[in-house]
Amino acid sequence: MSLNNLDQLYRQVIMDHYKNPRNRGNIEGDSVTVDMNNPTCGDRIQLQLLVEDGLVKDAKFEGEGCSISMSSASMMTQAVKGKTIEDALKMSKLFSDMMLGKDLDTDIDLGDIEALQGVSQFPARIKCATLAWKAMEKGVNEEK
Amino acid sequence: MDSRAIREQFPILNQEVNGKPLVYLDSSATSQKPISVIEALDDYYRQDNSNVHRGVHTLGTRATDKYEGAREKVRKFIHAKSIKEVIFTRGTTTSLNYVAYGYARQKLQPGDEIVTTPMEHHSNIIPWQQAAKATGATLKYIPLQEDGSVSLDDVRKTVTDKTKIVAITHLSNVLGTINPIKEIAGIAHEKGAILVVDGAQGAPHMKVDVQDLDCDFYAFSGHKMCGPTGIGVLYGKQELLEETEPVEFGGEMIDFVDLYDSTWKELPWKFEGGTPIIAGAIGLGAAIDFLEQVGMDAIFEHDKKIAKYAVERLNTIDGITIYGPEERAGLVTFNLDDVHPHDTATVLDSEGIAVRAGHHCAQPLMKWLNVTATARASFYLYNTEEDIDKLVDGLVKAKEFFGDVFK
Numbered sequence: 001m002s003l004n005n006l007d008q009l010y011r012q013v014i015m016d017h018y019k020n021p022r023n024r025g026n027i028e029g030d031s032v033t034v035d036m037n038n039p040t041c042g043d044r045i046q047l048q049l050l051v052e053d054g055l056v057k058d059a060k061f062e063g064e065g066c067s068i069s070m071s072s073a074s075m076m077t078q079a080v081k082g083k084t085i086e087d088a089l090k091m092s093k094l095f096s097d098m099m100l101g102k103d104l105d106t107d108i109d110l111g112d113i114e115a116l117q118g119v120s121q122f123p124a125r126i127k128c129a130t131l132a133w134k135a136m137e138k139g140v141n142e143e144k
Numbered sequence: 145m146d147s148r149a150i151r152e153q154f155p156i157l158n159q160e161v162n163g164k165p166l167v168y169l170d171s172s173a174t175s176q177k178p179i180s181v182i183e184a185l186d187d188y189y190r191q192d193n194s195n196v197h198r199g200v201h202t203l204g205t206r207a208t209d210k211y212e213g214a215r216e217k218v219r220k221f222i223h224a225k226s227i228k229e230v231i232f233t234r235g236t237t238t239s240l241n242y243v244a245y246g247y248a249r250q251k252l253q254p255g256d257e258i259v260t261t262p263m264e265h266h267s268n269i270i271p272w273q274q275a276a277k278a279t280g281a282t283l284k285y286i287p288l289q290e291d292g293s294v295s296l297d298d299v300r301k302t303v304t305d306k307t308k309i310v311a312i313t314h315l316s317n318v319l320g321t322i323n324p325i326k327e328i329a330g331i332a333h334e335k336g337a338i339l340v341v342d343g344a345q346g347a348p349h350m351k352v353d354v355q356d357l358d359c360d361f362y363a364f365s366g367h368k369m370c371g372p373t374g375i376g377v378l379y380g381k382q383e384l385l386e387e388t389e390p391v392e393f394g395g396e397m398i399d400f401v402d403l404y405d406s407t408w409k410e411l412p413w414k415f416e417g418g419t420p421i422i423a424g425a426i427g428l429g430a431a432i433d434f435l436e437q438v439g440m441d442a443i444f445e446h447d448k449k450i451a452k453y454a455v456e457r458l459n460t461i462d463g464i465t466i467y468g469p470e471e472r473a474g475l476v477t478f479n480l481d482d483v484h485p486h487d488t489a490t491v492l493d494s495e496g497i498a499v500r501a502g503h504h505c506a507q508p509l510m511k512w513l514n515v516t517a518t519a520r521a522s523f524y525l526y527n528t529e530e531d532i533d534k535l536v537d538g539l540v541k542a543k544e545f546f547g548d549v550f551k
Contacts, residue, residue, distance in 0.1 A: 005162075006494050006545065010487075041486060041502040042510065042517040064516045066486035067546075125490060 008118040009125070010067065017071035017112065022078050023060045031058070032142050036135040038127055043069045047077075047135040051143035056080045056088050061132065068116070068125050073132035075112045085140045092133045099126045145442045151526040153178040153434075164496030167531045172317050172345060172475050172522035173500050174367045177431070181370055184430035188423050196422055197396065197413075211422050214429030215412070218377055221432045222362065223353040228382050228411035232425050235376035236344040237267040239363030240311075242378055242415060243340055244271035246388040247361075248309055254280030257307040259337070261286045261294060262512045263316045266505045268342040272311055281308070288512060291469040292319035299331050307337040314346025314362075318504045318520065320451065320472030322350070329358040338384065344368060347377075348524070349447055349473055351440040354379050366424060371431035375424030378415070385411050392417035443525050447474025450523040454532045461539055467513055475522035477504075480539060483546040485519040491542035497535055 027048040037044040043065030050058035059077035063070065076095075080088040087108075094106055095113065101120040104110075119129045151157055154176045159166050168176060188210065194203035196211045218230050233239045248258070248271075258272045262285050276283045286302045289295055294312070303310060310332040315322050325341055332339045338360035346352060347362075348369035354362050361384070366375040380388065390397055390408060397417040399407040408414035435443065454476045458464050463481030480488055489501035500520045503510045510516060521535055 006491060009490065010545070042507070043486075044516065066484035068486070122490060124493075125486065128486060 005118075005121065009122055011115040011118065013112050013115040014067060014071045017074040018067040021061075021070060021074040023074065023081070024062065025060045026062065027058050027060050032139050034135040034139040034142075036131060036138070038065075038069070038131055040127070041066075043128060043131055045069070045073055045132055045135050047073070047132065047139055049136065049139040049143065051085065051140060054085050056083050056085065056140065059136070061135075065131070066125075066128055068119060069128040069131050072116060072129045075116070076132040076136055079111060079113055080136060085144060088140055089137065092137050095133050096130060099130055145438060145446050145525065147446065147526055147528045150438065151528070153180070154526050155179060155182070157526060161496040161498070162494050167495075167497040167534050169521040169523065169527065169531060169535060170498045170500050171348075171524035171527075172368070172520065174373065175348060175370050175524050176526065177370055177372070177427075178434050180434050181372065181427050181430045185372060185423050185427045188426050193423075195419055207422055210426045210429075211420065214425040214432075217429040217432045221352070221436070222347070222377075222379055223355050224379055225355065226382060229354075229379055229385065231378040231380070231385070231412045231415045232420055233363075233376045233378050233415075234374055234421065235365040235367070236342060236363045237376075239361075239376055239378035240267055240340070240342060241271050242388070242391050243361050243363070243380070244275045245391045246415075247380075247384065248272070248275040248281075249278055250387070250389055252276075252279035252281040252308060255306060256281040257284050257304065258282070258309045258311065259284045259286060259302050259307050260311045261313075262288055262508045263292060263294075263319060263321060264311070264313055264506070264508070265317055265342060265344065266507070267344075268311055268313060268340075269508065272309070282306075286312075289469075292316070292467065292513075293321050293469045293471075294323055294328075296324065296327055296331065299328055303331055303335050303337060305335055307332070307335055309340060310337050311340040311342070313342040313344070314352075315343075315349060315473050316468070316509075317345050317475070318477050318506050318509055318518070319468030320475045320477070321469055322471065322473055325357045325359055329360075333358070345473070348435075350444045360384055366428040366431060369428075369431055370434055371428035372424045375421045375428045377428075382411065385415075388415075390414050390417065394418050396420065438525055444473075446525055447523050447527075448472070450474060450527050450529065450532065451476055453529050454521060454523070454535070457532055457536045458539070461536065461543065463543070464539070467518060474524065475520060477518045477520040479515060479518050480543055480546075483542055485517045487546060488519045488539070488542050491545055492535070492538040495534070495538040495541065497538050499535075 031048045031050045045063035192206040194207040196208040329339045340361040341359045343364035347364035362379040367373040394417040467477045485501035
C-alpha cells in the first residue's frame with residue numbers, strides 16, 4: 001500500500017462529505033431516533049428518520065467519528081431520503097456487499113456512495129463505513 | 145541496552161508491511177515475542193506435552209516440573225514470599241475478576257466503599273461496578289490532577305473508614321502515568337482497606353516487588369511482557385487468598401469430592417480449576433528469563449528514554465496535542481488537529497507503522513480528556529529512536545494528506 005492506495009480510500013468526494021456533511025442536524029417533530037456506536041473505537045451516530053406511508057421522508061444525523069464514518073453517514077442520509085423502506089434496505093444490502101468486496105450486479109444508481117468502494121480494501125475500517133447504514137436499518141425496521 | 149541487537153531476537157519485526165519495514169508501536173496492546181519464547185512453546189509441544197499434577201508417567205512429570213518451574217520464576221520476578229501466592233489465570237481481566245468475585249463479593253456490605261480512579265482500564269472498573277451492585281457497596285473515584293496524575297492528598301480525602309477496597313493501575317495504558325503504589329497502599333492500610341493493583345502495564349515495563357509495594361493483590365498478563373496470550377497471573381497475600389473463594393470449580397482444584405460436598409486443594413491450586421494453561425505458563429517463564437537477562441531497570445529506563453524522545457519530536461508537529469503527565473512511562477497518547485485518530489492510524493499503517501487508535505478500553509478517561517478517541521504509540525525494549533523518526537514522518541504525511549480538508 002502506498003499513498004496512492006490512500007487516495008483510493010480517501011477519495012475527494014469522501015473528503016467533501018466529511019468537510020461539508022449533508023443532512024447534519026435534527027428533525028423537528030415525529031421522527032424515530034437511533035443511537036448507535038462502534039464500541040471498539042468510539043465512533044458514535046445519532047440518526048433521525050421521518051418515515052411516513054412506507055417512505056423515508058427525511059433523514060438527519062449527528063455524531064462524532066473518523067472521516068469514513070461521518071462521510072458514510074452523510075452519503076447514506078442523502079441516498080435514502082425519498083426512498084421507500086424496501087429500496088432503502090436494498091441499498092443497505094448493496095452497501096454491505098460492496099464492503100465485502102463483492103461484484104455488484106445492480107441497476108441502482110449508487111451516486112456518491114460508490115466512492116466508499118475503496119474501504120473494502122481496508123478491513124479495519126469497514127465497521128466505520130457501515131455504522132450509519134446499520135443505524136438506518138434499525139430505524140426503518142422499527143417503523144415498518 | 146542495545147535495542148538493535150534485541151530486535152534481532154524478534155522474528156516478527158523483520159518484515160515489511162504495506163511495502164515498508166514494520167515499525168511496531170503497539171506494545172501496550174500486546175508485545176511481540178522473542179525467539180526464546182516461541183521455542184519454549186515449540187519444545188514443550190514437541191517433547192513434553194502432557195497433563196500436569198496427575199501423570200505417573202515421565203511426560204507428566206516433565207510437564208508438571210516445567211509448569212511449576214514457571215510459577216517459581218514468576219514468584220521471583222515479582223518477589224512474592226511463596227509460590228502459594230502466585231495463581232496462573234487467563235490474564236489481567238480474569239485475575240481482577242477473581243478478586244472481585246472471590247474476595248470482594250464475600251466481604252463487602254451495604255455502605256462499604258470501593259475506591260478507584262477515572263484513569264482505569266475497563267477491566268479495573270467493571271468488575272467493581274458489578275461487585276458494588278451485587279453487595280450494595282458504593283463505588284467512588286479519586287479525582288485526577290490536570291496532567292492526569294493522582295495526588296496523595298486526593299487519595300487521603302477519598303479513602304475513608306468505610307473503604308474496604310482500593311483498586312488502581314500501576315501504570316496508565318493511556319496517559320503513561322506511574323502511580324505511587326507504595327504510598328497508596330500505606331493510606332489504604334491505615335483505613336483498613338486492601339489495595340488491588342492492575343499491573344497489566346506495570347509488570348512488563350518496570351521492576352515489581354510486591355512485598356516492597358505492600359499491595360494486597362497484583363494482576364498482570366503474559367502477552368504484554370513478551371509471553372504468549374492466554375496466560376496471566378494473580379498475586380495475592382497468602383492470608384487474603386486463604387479468605388478468597390475459588391471462582392471456577394471442577395477438576396484439578398479439588399481435594400476430596402463427595403456426592404453433596406467437596407473440599408479444595410491448598411493454595412495456589414484451589415484457584416486453578418480444569419487443565420491449566422500449561423504451555424502458556426511455560427512460555428511466560430521463558431519470557432521472564434528473557435526480560436531478566438536484559439534487566440527490568442534497563443527496560444524501564446529505555447522505554448522512558450524513547451517516550452521522552454517521542455514527546456520532544458512530536459511536539460515539533462503543528463497542531464498536535466499530547467496527553468498525560470511529563471513524567472511518563474514508555475507510551476505517548478496524542479491527537480492531531482483536524483485528523484481523526486482512525487485516519488491517522490490508517491495513514492501510518494500505509495507507511496508500515498502500527499499504532500493504536502480508539503478509546504483504549506478507557507471510556508471514562510476519554511470523557512475526562514474530553515475526546516472520543518486518541519492515537520497511541522507505545523514502546524518496548526525493541527523500539528529505537530529511528531522508529532520515532534519514522535512515526536514523526538508518518539504523522540507529517542497524515543497532516544499533509546488531511547491538511548487541505550478543513551482549510
